Amino acid sequence: xxxxxxxxxxxxSTSALRFYEERGMxxxxxxxxxxxxxxRPVLRRIAFISFAQRMGLSLEEIAGELAMLPANRVPNRRxxxxxxxxxxxxxxxxxxxxxxLKLGLTECIGCGCLSLDRCKLANPGDVAGRRGxxxxxxxxxxxxxx
Amino acid sequence: xxxxxxxxxxxxSTSALRFYEERGMxxxxxxxxxxxxxxRPVLRRIAFISFAQRMGLSLEEIAGELAMLPANRVPNRRxxxxxxxxxxxxxxxxxxxxxxLKLGLTECIGCGCLSLDRCKLANPGDVAGRRGxxxxxxxxxxxxxx
DNA sequence: ACTTGACTTCAAGTTAACTTGAACTTGTAG
DNA sequence: CTACAAGTTCAAGTTAACTTGAAGTCAAGT
Numbered sequence: 286x287x288x289x290x291x292x293x294x295x296x297x298s299t300s301a302l303r304f305y306e307e308r309g310m311x312x313x314x315x316x317x318x319x320x321x322x323x324x325r326p327v328l329r330r331i332a333f334i335s336f337a338q339r340m341g342l343s344l345e346e347i348a349g350e351l352a353m354l355p356a357n358r359v360p361n362r363r364x365x366x367x368x369x370x371x372x373x374x375x376x377x378x379x380x381x382x383x384x385x386l387k388l389g390l391t392e393c394i395g396c397g398c399l400s401l402d403r404c405k406l407a408n409p410g411d412v413a414g415r416r417g418x419x420x421x422x423x424x425x426x427x428x429x430x431x
Numbered sequence: 432x433x434x435x436x437x438x439x440x441x442x443x444s445t446s447a448l449r450f451y452e453e454r455g456m457x458x459x460x461x462x463x464x465x466x467x468x469x470x471r472p473v474l475r476r477i478a479f480i481s482f483a484q485r486m487g488l489s490l491e492e493i494a495g496e497l498a499m500l501p502a503n504r505v506p507n508r509r510x511x512x513x514x515x516x517x518x519x520x521x522x523x524x525x526x527x528x529x530x531x532l533k534l535g536l537t538e539c540i541g542c543g544c545l546s547l548d549r550c551k552l553a554n555p556g557d558v559a560g561r562r563g564x565x566x567x568x569x570x571x572x573x574x575x576x577x
Numbered sequence: 578a579c580t581t582g583a584c585t586t587c588a589a590g591t592t593a594a595c596t597t598g599a600a601c602t603t604g605t606a607g
Numbered sequence: 608c609t610a611c612a613a614g615t616t617c618a619a620g621t622t623a624a625c626t627t628g629a630a631g632t633c634a635a636g637t
Contacts, residue, residue, distance in 0.1 A: 289583060299584085300626055318633055320584055340532055344624070376533045380526055386486055387522045435613065445614085446596055464603055466614055490594070 286323045288313075295331040302331075310334060310348050326359050333365065340376060432469045434459075441477040448477075456480060456494050472505050479511065486522060 292299045305311045306321075311330050313321040330351065337347045350368050354360045438445045451457045452467075457476050459467040476497065483493045496514050500506045 287583075298626080301624080303586095304625060316633095318584080319586095320633075336532070336535065338624095339528075373533055376529050380529050380533075383486075383522050383526050383529075386482070387519055387526075389482065433614080444596080447594080449615095450595060462603095464614080465616095466603075484594095 286325070286327075288321045288323070291323045291327060291331070295328055295335070297331055297335065305331070305334065305344075308344060308348060310344065310351055329360075329365070333368070337372075340372060341379060432471070432473075434467045434469070437469050437473060437477070441474055441481070443477055443481065451477070451480065451490075454490060454494060456490065456497055475506075475511070479514070483518075486518060487525060 286294075288299045288302055291297075292302060295302075297305075302311065306313060311323075311327050311334075313323050313327070316322050333351070334344075334347055337350065338344070342350075353368065354364055432440075434445050434448055437443075438448060441448075443451075448457065452459060457469075457473050457480075459469050459473070462468050479497070480490075480493055483496065484490070488496075499514065500510055
């Protein structure tokens with residue numbers, strides 16, 4: 286397949302595809318002309334990338350996961366399965382955080398107690414950690430630090 | 432309160448506080464020296480910002496929300512409540528998306544069918560929209576476009 | 578053969594949300 | 608009075624994940 290075809294079928298732009306390739310996340314061969322030629326399995330790889338991104342993983346993390354796939358053969362369902370197994374926990378953690386936020390929304394902002402020194406959801410005791418930028422309240426775990 | 436105090440109590444860095452002020456999201460007065468002086472209500476405002484960010488709102492959106500607060504008096508609980516009311520739906524939408532992802536994880540990647548042309552969760556029929564960058568599969572709604 | 582669209586590389590631009598650094602001024606503890 | 612911590616402004620840097628543009632090559636339809 287040409288890059289344009291892959292782009293159409295995957296919903297990912299050609300520039301993004303080149304970018305992924307540059308980062309070693311997908312691969313292609315070259316036609317004599319220099320144009321990229323993709324094999325079908327690349328589609329699953331791209332799907333995996335999109336999926337993982339949507340889950341909140343960074344490209345770096347995703348690249349790490351992809352690196353665990355066998356290099357010498359086309360990954361089968363068991364390979365893909367192994368990669369994604371641990372993710373359920375991750376999704377659930379984020380869902381839990383959102384539930385907590387929802388609670389804070391009604392219980393904390395809603396009731397008007399939203400103030401850092403009084404709110405139950407807020408940092409209990411003004412002991413804010415100092416690890417990286419961003420707010421650190423109501424936060425389970427900040428998104429994977431860069 | 433000085434900017435350092437506010438930073439300590441809110442868990443937001445001084446540079447971020449100056450940045451928020453520059454964007455008109457929080458306010459301060461100046462001491463004769465030129466140093467910023469904050470009033471207590473700013474803490475709630477900052478808490479609100481952090482909270483909203485954690486929910487996935489951009490600063491621009493948050494600024495929009497904050498602009499709806501009364502300018503002539505200190506916002507009361509009802510004011511804050513009005514702001515955050517609509518958010519429950521938003522949180523729930525994101526939770527739903529994550530649930531969908533979780534499902535896709537076991538049903539789609541897990542089963543090995545993860546390929547754009549066959550997966551039920553994938554774009555049905557290769558009809559990818561072309562609205563902005565990023566993948567468009569398994570996606571409910573992309574994060575608020577910039 | 579010609580035109581047009583798809584492709585190539587490479588460098589530079591974009592956006593968000595800040596951070597960092599430089600150069601300088603204020604406030605405060607001893 | 609003297610450090611030195613904390614504050615000030617302003618410009619420039621950072622990171623992620625791409626996009627855009629320039630300048631040129633290749634492929635496909637007529």
